[in-house]
Amino acid sequence: MPGIDKLPIEEALEDSPQTRSLLGVFEEDTAAISSYYHQLFQAMQRIYDAQNELSAATHLTSKLLKEYEKQRFPLGGDDEVMSSTLQQFAKVIDELSSCHAVLSTQLADAMMFPITQFKEKDLKEILTLKEVFQISSDGENQLSTKMRNFHLMLFVKGEVMEDVYTSRKKQHQTVMHYFLALNTLQYKKKIALLEPLLGYMQAQISFFKLGSENLTQQWEDFLTNIGTSVQNNVAYFHITFIPHQVKA
Template sequence: MRSPHFLLIQPRRGLGWEEGRRVGGRLRGWRPVARRGRARGRGGHGASASSLQSRAPSAAAPPALRPPVRLRATMPAVDKLLLEEALQDSPQTRSLLSVFEEDAGTLTDYTNQLLQAMQRVYGAQNEMCLATQQLSKQLLAYEKQNFALGKGDEEVISTLHYFSKVVDELNVLHTELAKQLADTMVLPIIQFREKDLTEVSTLKDLFGLASNEHDLSMAKYSRLPKKKENEKVKTDVVKEVAAARRKQHLSSLQYYCALNALQYRKRVAMMEPMIGFAHGQINFFKKGAEMFSQSMDSFLSSVADMVQRRRRPLFRPSCPRLVDAVAAPSPFTSRCRCP
């Protein structure tokens, strides 16, 4: 009943497999969450140390931090996992898989850091919206302060009203930019993380579970006594192995597909948010430059004139002799009799 073919497609023992396992094991358990420390330990650290030679990263990176040379040397032009190799599950395929897994791990770490940086930009933009809103309100509030001495305040009130309008318009631009950054910069990279990276991570787990299950059923099969009378038991175990094989095969196909898809999505995912960012900024500056036009310049220079006029020393002690009087010896003769 045991087919030689069966043994061929299950080379679970031997050097090749063990090596594949070890390489894969380095990435075992990675998840799409930020783990900066590990990322640096693997690649970022060497990179920051050699940042001046960043134009030649593979030459500059310490050999210890690079993927096994053998894998790199034997698979120089690989850009996808071949699905037809999923069933055979050879040591070579497992080794190649570990390279894809390492790439996905690096990508996850990098994506998390990039997302963090983009969310910070978005957060600052959002805070600017709130800050300009508050400033505009505060400028309008001057009128409502009920100053005990309100004489001559009309000019200030109307000027602050105008400034409040300017800040309001600026707030509209900032709000629009914030929305644009959220929709075209932050959202795409979040989607990439939540969809593509999480999918790969989930499928990795499922593949691991299916592989373990298959290993268990294979162990059971290999422990079967060779006696004839156990034919019924043997048939059951073979059925179990077949079911586990199907499950593992299906999960490996899905996992390979996701890893291949990730390689295609990766480049788009990195550039798409920045296109959104740049378009948002272009729009923002275009509208802003239109808004702060020459009419504003003339308004500002008239306000500046007003301020300059007010800055001249308008007020002096109206009765200089009073100040002398303070130093007079007796309080009974110090009263001012200015006309």
């Protein structure tokens, strides 16, 4: 992966204006990534939620059709042809619901998981490190002032030196972690965008395949029969009932 910008870790410890300026660019880029990926995350979350709702609503429809037999219709409730037709509908809608459930699971694993990880782990880690880095920088500045004052007083104690040493060491670790995290983000940012999109598309392809291979043919046969039956019913209704109504 050529052309990836990197913050020079080896210069992390030198607080030069060049490093500061470069850090500013990386921080700006990180903020832009954070904002853009957050919008994409929300759009994907909407897709995922809608897909789950679709699965649930499809399942509910199938469940209602299965309950048709248990309804207490005083008239024609014992119509076996109707009952068995609705059971068949319930069965095919159940299969559709299964396809939707598979799609939901795949979207969860292949789309939501990577983008959530990136948002909750990588981007959040940088935010945390940035805060620590800023606190640490402030501390460093205070320490420098303290040092200067001590130097001015020409009174340097061993304990102050140790204080400075421990604090410096901690601060350097923070800077290195922060720089590394910013560099890692540059490496990860493309993958973090492509991976969930890829997962999304592959889940959709599987869904279309599953739907067209397993369902379409058997549904079509069933629906052609039902379709003819419904059309016959509509025709019967228009021939025998409408004139009666008009006559009356």
